[in-house]
Amino acid sequence: MGGPEVERLAALLAKLPGLGPRSARRAVLHLLKQRDTLLTPLATALEETAAAVSTCTVCGNLDTTEPCGICRDPQRDRSQICVVEEVGDLWALERAGVFGGLYHVLGGTLSALDGVGPEDLRIADLVTRASDETVKEVILATNATVDGQTTAHYVTDRLQGAGVKVSRLALGVPVGGELDYLDEGTLGAALKARREL
């Protein structure tokens, strides 16, 4: 219904996490009802975001500057690097405001099932960064899932000889849970109680 443009728009919206085919159609109608206040601004915002935002070549964060705002911030503690799976996890930690060091985004986890090997993640870059003498500690903040823990173990092995302390978020993170869904209290407690590997 509504012609091929509507069908295509609904199909694209249905690919967003949280929207299915039916809610995507509702979203299209919602957008068409609010052309000037929602549809057009959304199209513009998408284009501006695509043009402005890029991946930080140092840590893998997404930001409008290169390197990103965190990597450029002189106030951040450059002796600590917190390793996360995805940019969403980095943002979750920043929202919680519990960490003052730098980050490193792996871009996923090792997964035999999905064919993701070490060369598909930013692990070599991490080893290079960790080998710099200013870095004293690497904090592994991968998810408390099987893949996240497997990845943390692998990264720990790779960091042997880099001359850094390697620690891991305390298991205050609920087993099977994902960082992006946790509250500040849990994130903060888990960071404080991190244990050396």
Next chain:
Amino acid sequence: MGGPEVERLAALLAKLPGLGPRSARRAVLHLLKQRDTLLTPLATALEETAAAVSTCTVCGNLDTTEPCGICRDPQRDRSQICVVEEVGDLWALERAGVFGGLYHVLGGTLSALDGVGPEDLRIADLVTRASDETVKEVILATNATVDGQTTAHYVTDRLQGAGVKVSRLALGVPVGGELDYLDEGTLGAALKARREL
């Protein structure tokens, strides 16, 4: 996080039905991860939809032609007009494939609370259409909510003297439910068992 462009995009996405502030941020990351396959096509699809789709001046449907595909279709039964609240309800009936006549979209319901009066809905247009001698029956398919039923009663009164039979979807529609969420069987049964007012 991610700069003002990301914040603005997340704020706009959060206005879509089905997405909240947190899922909107997840959607932004999802879009940035799939720039070429999702973000850019979505921006294009939004613009093309805005440019191509308009409201049918006859029935209020949204389509790429004027009048809409249903109003132009010579196969449709021009003696019946089905009155719905919103375009989403029209599309739900079309997906069910249970009605072969024409439609009329009111654009909402009467609501004292929200300050929606008869002049805010396409009721006068409906009376004009119903007064045409080709039209034999007006089927009221507003939602089975208090506002929907109030509106159906008001429309029934306004159609007195237009020389048409006025009927209403049978109460196979669950009380308090909305058309867009119903299966074809329920919609079809309700249409068949419609009763004359």
